[in-house]
Amino acid sequence: MNTEGGVAVAYLDHAATTPLRPEAAAAMAPYLGERFGNPSGGHQLAREARRAVDEAREVVAALLGFSPGEVVFTSGGTEAANLAVAGVLTAHDGSRAAVCSSIEHPAVLESARAAAGVRVALAPVDDDGVLLVDGLVGLLDDEVALVSVMTANNEVGTVQPLADVVARVRRSAPSAVVHTDAVQAAPWLDLPAVTAGVDLVSVSAHKLGGPKGVGALGVRSGTPLRPLLFGGGQERGLRSGTHDVAGIVGLAAAFQAAVDEQAVEAARVGALRDRLRAGLVERVPGSVATATGRTLLPGHCHFRFDGVEQEELLFVLDAAGICASGGSSCASGALEPSHVLLAMGVGADDARSAVRFTLGRTTAEAEVDRVLSVVPDAVARLRSGSEEVRRAG
């Protein structure tokens, strides 16, 4: 039962992180080796590193739909979200308000809540986890400095009506800045098209085959933003700190590779996901696939299994070499009840039976087959174990 030293047979947790693409590893290698210069210097080693960052910036900007001067490199998606949210909310004096969807990632919600003197309103979603735009518009007033709606939700995979949000916010709260957390959507959607008109777009490298520890924020010109980090003034003063050159190079290489293969991969992964979903519905009685019939990211396969504790099912899957996930984790590593599911109107008990499978570029048919061969039995065993306890008790 101990898996230490064992090898995962099936990795279905791409929403948590993704394997490093070979292109990214190859691009990064020299910057972890002999090209170790600090881009902020003046000599040849610095210039060489600087050039790598500049080129990476151009690549990322094009992929995000921003100009190079509008891209800020950060330490990841969380920092990018914090810079966007806190950066806007603290750029203005006096109390302001922020409107976020109720299913935002904690990086958005917590940084909004942490901004002093700011009222945070949460816009409702429907049962499938799609934002109710009218509900959001109803929360807008001229105190709202920031509206943050993710491009697609990380837990259930629902794509949000961002274009509609932008159009309505421009009409009802013209001075509000719009941010979108595009971390989950970046590998799968045409970001420039989907996030057109959005002021701030945040992405994370390790969700699209890049290294952990680096991300980027697109900042549309003219958006007032207060930096989080002060120091040497890098990133046009918006994000001081020595550049993680290798990481930035890795981000660009991974992002480009992801977009290059996006059409093909989205179709391939989507088909595998559909097969997994259909297979689970067919073979596991009392299983509920989340948000069927809505536009989902191609890799997301979120389920609830009636009468089963997610911690127990994930344990059994883990013992079988299958990596998946439950709600969000807290600092201790325990699963927390999902605020996304609760916002969708799923009861607390049902939320405890939720398991998220997310497929990605390295997912093979055999992995899907493995999951389909393990889950039905595992669910049945766990349910009958509970039944035994109920009968004995």
Added chain:
Amino acid sequence: MQVLVAMSGGVDSSVAAALLTDAGHDVVGATLKLWGGPSDSGCCSVADVEDARRVAQQLGLDHHVFNLTEEFESSVVAPYTVAHAEGATPNPCIECNRHIKFDRLLERARRLGFDAVATGHHARVVAEAAEGVDTTRYRLLRGIDAQKDQSYVLSMLGQAQLAGVLLPVGHLTKREVRRLATDRQLRTAAKPDSQDVCFIHGAVGRRGFLGQRLDLHAGKVVDAVTDDVVGEVEAVELVTVGQRRGMGHGSDGRRRYVVAVDVPGRRVMVAPPEVAASDRVFLRPGSLTWVGEPLASGSQAFAQVSAHGRPVGCTYESEAGDPTVRFDRAERLVAPGQTVALYDAGRPDAVLGAGIAAAPRRIDPLP
């Protein structure tokens, strides 16, 4: 055997995991997340989870964290609060053992295919072949180290639980446990034992904690014998039967002890030591649990009324009225809600069972 070790991040459960691993069992460690609120009192704070995880890594074990906060709130914390509102003094660690560690966790372990759950409690489970019957009978014994014995907080367990529980450190002294941990270079070797209730933050204290959940009421301190008002308390809900602290002295110069807490009447009754004593404690009917066969009424036993209290000789009676433990001599009043653990008269290290003290019936007048 497949064994799930409940790892609190303390040295005892660390060594329990090490011993089971050495013995060749297939061991997995789990830390229970029980309390989401601020707490620095050891037992499953984030720092403790990290300690447990790190020790598991050192031993080559998988480590999981189980979120049982909902169950803990409903089975331990909410009843704790309600009991205080009624003037009782429960032992939440006992309720956690009863409902969470040796109930929910045991069930979960079984469902996940484990043969047993192990903890670092200082007590012993001993399997004995039952005479004339083809089954195993389990005994619960005190830990070898009298000062660290934790059999009291496990006294509610029965055969069904004991059959699935391993207590690897109960046959070691605390000193031996720490030495084993040091020898293995486990990072918890020198970690101090946690003393407090895990969900009560040191700085907040019981008063702060309960004050957030209950309305606390000031009350009068009344002499139980003379009926004179002799003082005041800030919160009657925080007073415990048997308490001496804060109750001052009588006109005879001797300390006063609490003999009753009347929350609705906003009164705390106090009396001199010999009145704040009784030769018996009534047990709440339905609260009795037995390790093996129920003790026959009229049997002698030893009673222990606190985690490290002195065991005293007693007789157990259950024929007429509520189950009663009649002490050989008068003892300090037992607060309602406290567990009374019974040990075998012929084998004082063997737990027989336990019950929960009901409110004292009447105050014996001065002789």
